[in-house]
Amino acid sequence: MLKKICSWIIGVILTVLVLLIGIFAFWYFGSTNYHLTGVPVLNYHQVNNKFNTVLTMKPANFDEQMKYLHDNDYHSITLEQFDAYMRGEGDLPDRPVLITFDDGYVDNYENAYPILKKYHMRGTIFLIINLMNTPGYLTWDQVKEMSADGMEFGSHTISHKPLTSFDRAGVRHELQDSKDIIEKMTGKPCHFIAFPEGKYNDMVMEETRGAGYRYAFTVETGRDFPWDDPYDLDRVPMFEGPISFKHFRFRLTFSAFSALLWKTHKYFEHIEMTKDLAQHIPQP
Template sequence: MVRLSRRQGYLIVLGLIFLFLLASSTVSTTAVIAGHNSNRPASVSLADVPVLNYHKVDALHHALSIPSEEFEEQMAYLSRNGFTTITPDALMAYLNHGKALPEKPILITFDDGYLDNFTNAYPIMKKYGFTATIFLVTSLVGHDERFMTWDQVRMMQQDGFVFGSHTVSHTPLTKLSREQAMDELVNSRKEIEQQLGSKPKYFAYPTGAYNLPVEELVKQAGYRAAFTIRYGQAGTESNPYALERIPIFKGQQTFRSFFVRLNAAPVLERFGLIRN
């Protein structure tokens, strides 16, 4: 029997993923029409939905900062390849009730609400006809020059951008008492409602930290779903209060990392290496 080193094993797995992606790229796709519960016919084949997770679009030397030109390269790739951005409402209607989605749906999200989301990401996304969902740290909006103002948030909202909660202070909820965590969830939701005229339905966990008690608090606070930083795609097997995303980071070869993380997720899930 031939024994393979760990490195050789990794290379073989990567090669298989590459070949699978190459083969998949030649196969035509059909519109995604599926569901999550008993309303869905058992014979319907379900497709998971990629949810990208960004933070900053600027020139800082930081893993969470994607330079504007590289962010545009990524948006151009999505546009060239026929992706259509969707809202969390559309995602949940698909997962729960089988509502139809565009042929290649993608949900783009940003955490924290940095000013560069407005000054840098917003114009690029408008150029390609895309929208995003931005999870706000409400104590920083309009109070810290590194973050957006409420007027800027409202301007983006008018162009179809969706805003959710990322708590009041960005403190990981797992480190707070039950009462403190509930205050973060409820007060951030109230502030967004007061500023934008409607209650936010969606939440993103600060630093990605969550557990079952925190999930239950998110439900009790009135949110319809919540997003983690756990790598993977959102699908009918996902917990709606622990939805997977594909975090996008800066690197020496940022676009290659973006390409691999976006395209590898469905392959890895199919092989049962993540979530499934």
């Protein structure tokens, strides 16, 4: 009899515990309080109707997403606000997002920029110096025009080759010269870089700091917190396959959760014993 009561009580306690963990997880991962779940840095590439690659988002879809941010009281923040947040100073507006574009495609000027303006948002574009003023990419005049109007710019290096493929002198050239050129052309400091293909190593990080950058973004999934390594910052990918509105909302709202799955997947993949298990963990 006593045994029965005991197991009954343990059963009830376990059920309540699982329920509480579920409620907590739902509350935490669904939270839009940046103190709890960090700042999402959205990562786009192309915005056009011309191509149909993993990097391309249709302007109509981009418009729908920016409208959602606008209508749901999200606020696109500036690099300066992001910097202050990372240093633990200053409060951000409610539901902050940092909107970034990699590679410097001309459609960022033609399509994304007018849509951002329409919804009172701003964005940061990471430029590849060697591709500037070439077909399909931004011109310096377009950069200057957008820069005067609140858009911001960071480095995506000179050549866009992974920084891990260079020796130290090569890395230094890619980092320092791209920074200098962007600062000269915009007349504003360039403290942010997005590593090509998200690739880096210890030497690259050392040189990035040495060149005077304050922050570096990768293409790993996640949100950013003040205690994160400033040279290994995650973003929320809005590329990699066709991004539907559902994907967008899931990644925006539950990026803390999708990042957890994604990181667990990566971690398991690294270890011989858990390699097979990694296949079963989705990367949403």
